[in-house]
Amino acid sequence: MTVHAIIGGTGLTELPGLTLLEAIPMQTPYGPPSADIVRGEYAGREVLFLARHGHPHRVPPHQVNYRANLWALKRAGAQAVIAVNAVGGIHSTMGAGHLCVPHQLIDYTYGRDHTFFEGDIEHVTHVDFSYPYDEPLRQRLIAGLAAERYLFSSHGVYGCTQGPRLETVAEIARMERDGCDIVGMTGMPEAVLARELELPYACLALVVNPAAGKSSGVITMAEIEAALAEGIVKVRAVLARALAG
Incomplete structure (x- = not known):
């Protein structure tokens, strides 16, 4: 039986029927x-x-220790990883509260520790990253979304930026030309580190705001926090479905 790890906010431990056993x-x-x-x-x-x-x-x-996080989860017994990410919506269908299970990503980050294969190593290792998300795990999330009858997208391109600042209008315009549907700051190097550890990995993205230039007003933290509080209820329901499936 697969041991799933969930990476996200602390509120995700509030699944109905979940018994918390220990903090490690x-x-x-x-x-x-x-x-x-x-x-x-x-x-x-x-x-x-x-x-x-x-x-x-x-x-x-930009200061998350992604290598330590993924290494620790595998050491604790994780056999697959579901990442929950709050994102901005670039595509017109990706309004606040929309859920997306991305199938591709583009990495715009820099200076992050993005691989385990460096330093004193015996040989260079290149992992295939053509398809960054595990398809069977994606399908479990998609099935959970469909069962809950939420509005969602079964495909999307996640553009990962450096943060912690939000993007400029011109940057979002460039990302849209590149084919990005959503924008976040935590999707990489998390995904590729999971691949290097041979951990199946998929993302459940919650849109919490329109990206820069995609609305008439400025983006406020109050707007983001309100969308996150409302959307996390949906996320919990989907995770419950995916874990029980």
Whole structure:
């Protein structure tokens, strides 16, 4: 039975029927992860949770220790990873509250520790990253969304920017020309590190605001927080379906 890990905010540990068993402090060769790993039991299955930005939420996207996070989850027994990401909507269908299971991504980040294969290694390793998300795991999330009858997109291109600032109108225009449908700050290098560890990985993206230039007003944190609070209820329901499936 596959042990799934969920990376996202601390609110994801509030699934109905979830029993929290323990918090596991971890040390890794890459430093400490963002937070203790929380182990729980849901529908008779072991589930692991990790708060990507720490608990409380205080680690900005460009300073998340992605290598430590993924290494710690695998060491704790994770066999697959579901990432929950708050994103901005670029495509016209991606309004606030919309859910997307991306099938591709473009990495615009820089200066992040993006591989395990460096330093004192025996040989150079190149992983195939043509399709960054695991298709069977994507399909489980899609089935969960369909069962809940939420508005969602079964495909999308995730553009990952450096942060922590939001993007300019010109940057979003460029990303749209590149083919991006949503924009976030945490999708990479998380996805490729999971691939290097041979962990199936998929993303459930919650749109919390229109991207820069996609609305008539400025983007406010109050707007983002309100959409996140409303959308996390949907995310929990989808995760419950996916984990029980």
